[in-house]
Amino acid sequence: MAVTAQNEATFLWHDYETWGINPRRDRASQFAGIRTNLDLEEIGEPMNLYCKPSDDYLPHPQACLITRITPQKAQAQGLSEFDFYRTINDAFMQPNTCGVGYNSIRFDDEVTRHGFFRNFMDPYAREWQNGNSRWDVMDLLRMAHALRPEGIHWPKDEKGKTTFRLEKLTAANNIAHDGAHDALSDVRATIAMARLVKQTNPRLFDFYFKLRSKVEAGRLLSVTNPEMLLHISGMYPSTQGCLSPVIPVLQHPTNKNEIIVYDLRKSPKAMLEMSVEALSENLFSKKADLPEGTERVGLKGVHLNKSPALAPMKTLSSEMAEHWEVDLAQCEQHRQEILNDADLRDKLMALYQTRQFSDDSEDMESALYSGFISNNDRKLCNTLLKKKPEQLASWRPNFDDQRLQAIYPRFIARNWPELLDQQAIMKWQGYCQARVLDGEYGSTITAAEYQDELEQLASQELSETEQKILMQLVQWLQR
Numbered sequence: 001m002a003v004t005a006q007n008e009a010t011f012l013w014h015d016y017e018t019w020g021i022n023p024r025r026d027r028a029s030q031f032a033g034i035r036t037n038l039d040l041e042e043i044g045e046p047m048n049l050y051c052k053p054s055d056d057y058l059p060h061p062q063a064c065l066i067t068r069i070t071p072q073k074a075q076a077q078g079l080s081e082f083d084f085y086r087t088i089n090d091a092f093m094q095p096n097t098c099g100v101g102y103n104s105i106r107f108d109d110e111v112t113r114h115g116f117f118r119n120f121m122d123p124y125a126r127e128w129q130n131g132n133s134r135w136d137v138m139d140l141l142r143m144a145h146a147l148r149p150e151g152i153h154w155p156k157d158e159k160g161k162t163t164f165r166l167e168k169l170t171a172a173n174n175i176a177h178d179g180a181h182d183a184l185s186d187v188r189a190t191i192a193m194a195r196l197v198k199q200t201n202p203r204l205f206d207f208y209f210k211l212r213s214k215v216e217a218g219r220l221l222s223v224t225n226p227e228m229l230l231h232i233s234g235m236y237p238s239t240q241g242c243l244s245p246v247i248p249v250l251q252h253p254t255n256k257n258e259i260i261v262y263d264l265r266k267s268p269k270a271m272l273e274m275s276v277e278a279l280s281e282n283l284f285s286k287k288a289d290l291p292e293g294t295e296r297v298g299l300k301g302v303h304l305n306k307s308p309a310l311a312p313m314k315t316l317s318s319e320m321a322e323h324w325e326v327d328l329a330q331c332e333q334h335r336q337e338i339l340n341d342a343d344l345r346d347k348l349m350a351l352y353q354t355r356q357f358s359d360d361s362e363d364m365e366s367a368l369y370s371g372f373i374s375n376n377d378r379k380l381c382n383t384l385l386k387k388k389p390e391q392l393a394s395w396r397p398n399f400d401d402q403r404l405q406a407i408y409p410r411f412i413a414r415n416w417p418e419l420l421d422q423q424a425i426m427k428w429q430g431y432c433q434a435r436v437l438d439g440e441y442g443s444t445i446t447a448a449e450y451q452d453e454l455e456q457l458a459s460q461e462l463s464e465t466e467q468k469i470l471m472q473l474v475q476w477l478q479r
Contacts, residue, residue: 009096009131010043011036013191014088014104015183016111017067019059023110024366025442027057027081029069031088032183035097040195048184049087050078054414056432058445061453061473067181068465070472082415085115086385092126098212099126100135102166102190105306109134117368118407120381127305135212137194138164139309143208143232144197146241146324147315151200162238169193207311214257214304221248221259221302221310228264228335230316232309235300240265241324245313245331246300247338250348257305260348263298264331268338271297276350284355299348363442364406377401393419450477 014033020026033047053059053071064070079087092099092112101108113123127134141164145154155172157163166189170177175192179185198205210216220229231246245264252258262268271279274297282290282297302308313328321328338344373381380397381404387395392412399405413420413428420428434440436447445453450473458470 007095007131009038009098010094011038011040011135012091012094012097012099013187014047014099014101014108015186015190016108017063017069017181017183018111019053019057019063019071020444021060021063022444023107024114024368025363025444026060026063027051027053028084028111028115029053029059029063029067029074030183031084032187033088033091034184034187034191035091036191040191040198046184046187047087047091049084050074051081051084052078054081055417055428056410056414056435056441057443058436058447058450058477059473060445061450061457061470064469064473065457065466068469070469071476072472080415081115082119082411085112085119085121088112089116089121089126092132093130095130096132097126098133098135100137100190100194102186102193103136103138105134105136114366114368118365119411120384120404120407122373122378122381123368133212135209135307137190138234139232139307140197140205140208141169141193142234142242143309143311144201144204146232146243147230147311147320148201148204152196164234164238166190166193208307208309211310212307217304217308217310218259220312221261221304221308223248223251223259226339228313228331230311230313231261231263231300231302232311236263240326241320243316243324243326245326245328246302247335248302249299249338250345250352252301253349253353258301258303260352261300261302262334262338263300264334265326266295266298266334268298268334268341270295271299272337272341272344276347276354279347279351280354283351362440364403365410366442367403370403371401373404374400377404380404389416389419392416447477 012033012035014031016028017030018026018028028051030051031047031049035043037043050069050073052075059071078084091097099109109127112126116123126132144152145162145164153172154162155168157168166186167177167180169175170189170193173193173196175189175196177185177189180189194205226248228245228247230243232241232243234242236242236244246261247264248259248261250260252260262271274282279297282294283299302310316326377399380399384392384395384397393416397404397408399408409424409427410431413424417425417428431441435443439446454470454473462470
């Protein structure tokens with residue numbers, strides 16, 4: 001076990017298991033975390049936490065079969081949601097901590113942010129304060145596969161395409177991964193895959209680690225001096241290495257952390273000829289609403305604060321360019337066509353200014369992205385976090401933000417139901433029924449849907465363990 005000096009830079013490798021697939025509206029069942037130094041040597045004891053389910057939420061039965069976690073187990077072994085997230089926040093807020101996982105920026109970080117928001121903790125502080133940051137190993141592996149694949153075995157799916165499923169990667173590389181979809185097992189598997197990249201290609205590992213800084217990422221994505229560079233992302237097909245040469249064309253007019261790039265594999269001719277209205281329809285309409293055979297233009301948003309996987313063109317060898325079918329001469333021609341269009345920037349500015357972010361949340365608890373919390377409300381939140389539960393039941397904060405005002409009584413009821421008076425109990429029960437029975441307030445599954453899913457799963461061929469899990473889920477609904 002490694003020893004670290006106080007405030008030394010560390011990784012906090014982590015993973016959630018959840019009761020459903022929506023990180024904004026479904027709830028966490030388990031969190032696991034392992035701290036390492038930057039050499040990936042473990043420090044201290046692993047974290048392995050369960051979260052008690054609450055009466056306003058039903059788990060998705062399929063998720064329970066995958067994780068083998070029943071609500072009864074989480075109830076018996078778990079913390080209240082507040083204590084669960086407070087313990088996680090304390091770990092993340094250790095100075096110079098880099099929070100990292102597997103597909104964590106797209107999923108686990110969203111679970112963290114929304115869990116913190118529901119419990120009056122700052123959703124973002126652990127990502128940037130006190131030298132802290134976040135990173136994601138999934139795009140590290142995509143980058144290694146695209147640019148420096150030697151030394152790692154890359155598994156294929158049933159269609160013959162490279163798959164980046166963690167359990168497939170560990171199996172292909174003879175890495176122990178007992179209990180896939182157990183959070184602690186998945187964390188150890190993630191560390192092992194990161195260690196494999198660090199051993200086989202330390203320069204690539206270190207290069208991508210620097211890109212967790214949006215300043216470093218911004219240097220590569222310069223709009224004022226737009227050079228062709230490589231973007232590696234799940235947005236591009238694995239048959240093309242999840243890679244494409246791009247050129248930055250615009251800093252998003254309303255989001256300073258987003259740079260609009262153009263995929264240079266695609267001819268820009270259609271984009272350059274389209275009106276703002278036609279571009280808006282092409283980019284932002286649902287696929288089903290587009291005329292059959294319509295191909296979207298090559299504009300994409302790259303977020304500087306999401307550890308984008310970027311690299312200079314010189315990192316793509318001629319052999320790998322040929323392998324991934326990158327026609328460099330054609331990409332350069334497309335770049336010149338874009339640079340020669342004097343009207344493009346104004347057109348794109350108009351396009352993205354009219355495209356404002358819309359938070360379509362059905363409930364205040366999942367409306368995190370509707371706006372930032374004011375300084376006054378953040379001070380109230382900090383005061384709240386210092387109070388004892390028995391003080392909170394009678395405390396009446398006057399938040400300016402209607403989201404916080406709506407969440408507060410639910411927060412008390414969910415974590416300390418024993419503190420409620422009769423009127424508050426009736427209000428909480430009415431809210432729970434509206435969510436669980438009627439599907440209101442952003443519920444992801446109703447009691448009727450839960451029962452239908454149980455019946456559907458029961459009709460399948462199940463192991464003895466899975467049958468016992470289903471029986472416990474039946475009992476949970478009947479309790």
